[in-house]
Amino acid sequence: MTETRIQFQAGAxxxxxxxxxxxxxxxxxxxHPHPLYGGDMANSVVEAAARVLQNSGFATLRFNFRGVxxxxxxxxxxxxxxxxxxxxxxxxxxxxxxxxDLYGYSFGAWVNAHLDCxxxxxxxxxxxxPPVNFIAFDEVGPLPCLESAxxxxxxxxxxxxxxxxxxxRCNPKARMDIIHDTDHFYSGALKxxxxxxxxxxRSSESG
Numbered sequence: 001m002t003e004t005r006i007q008f009q010a011g012a013x014x015x016x017x018x019x020x021x022x023x024x025x026x027x028x029x030x031x032h033p034h035p036l037y038g039g040d041m042a043n044s045v046v047e048a049a050a051r052v053l054q055n056s057g058f059a060t061l062r063f064n065f066r067g068v069x070x071x072x073x074x075x076x077x078x079x080x081x082x083x084x085x086x087x088x089x090x091x092x093x094x095x096x097x098x099x100x101d102l103y104g105y106s107f108g109a110w111v112n113a114h115l116d117c118x119x120x121x122x123x124x125x126x127x128x129x130p131p132v133n134f135i136a137f138d139e140v141g142p143l144p145c146l147e148s149a150x151x152x153x154x155x156x157x158x159x160x161x162x163x164x165x166x167x168x169r170c171n172p173k174a175r176m177d178i179i180h181d182t183d184h185f186y187s188g189a190l191k192x193x194x195x196x197x198x199x200x201x202r203s204s205e206s207g
Contacts, residue, residue, distance in 0.1 A: 003050075003060075010066065010087035011080070013073035017041065017063030017088065019095070020054050026123075027059035027097035029088045031108025034131075035068045035075050045105045045128060048190045052197040059097050061088050065111075078135075081111045086120055099123045102145075106157070106184065109149075110135050113170070117145035124204060128193070129155055129184055132162040140170060147204060148175040150196050152182030152189065175200070 003018040018041060030053070032046050033039030041062040050060045065081045066073030073080065085102070092100050101124040104112035109127040117125065127149040130137070134157045149167055151158045160178055167174040177196050182189040 006061075006091075008063075008087055008091040010073075010084045013066045013071065013084075015063050015066065015071040015084060015087065016069055017061050017091070018050075019091075020050070020060045021095070022054065022059035022097075023057040025097055026057070026099040026101070027061065027092045027095070028053050028101040028103055029085065029092060030060060030062040031085060031088075031102075031104040031112055032062070032065065032068075033105055034107035035065050039107060040064050040068050043105065044190060045186055045193065046108075048186075048194050049103050049105065049128065049197060052194050052201070053103075056198070056201050058101075059092060059095065061092055063088050078107070078111050078114070082114050085111060085115060089120060089122070093121070101126065103128065105129060106131050107135070110137065113137060113140045113143065113146075117143055126150075126197075126200065127163075129158045129186075130163060130166060131157040131184075132166055133157050133159055137166055140166070143170040146171040146174045148177070148200050150177045150179065150193065150200075152179050152184065152186065154182060155184040157184045175203070 003020045064071040105128040109130040122145045125146045
């Protein structure tokens, strides 16, 4: 699918993103790993999620958080980054997309988890390797829009038991899938991740 480089406003900052228009009025924002450790919208896991969504007819928007790449501003400990996510969701709605999902990988999943499903008009939330061993999720409350999470069984930043505990607290109905012989970076396992994301979409649409 073709992606177009765009800019959108998040508070005082102009952010850069890659937008792909879908076949229907549904879309998804995809957030990237930790900016202080090299995370950006070109991350291979973020690209894999975008590819699956685009092939399923979704419009997608992946973007660089403030202070990353050509996005203005600087890192703000996940607090300013929440404003970035809200601005990205609004950007999709301005494109005429009525149903917006929210996908996040690692740090991106942590930032997303601090949003409000109803107030921020999130249809579905999907977490990829939420880094429960690296960043505290203590302030995260109920997330009725959280439908699923996926994690590798060798992930040192997202131990499976702790991820399950997070889901039980946020939404006990959320699906959790474990990809075997996989670390936090899905080294050699991007196809397995894509297979999960495809199946998760099918399950959501059939449900």
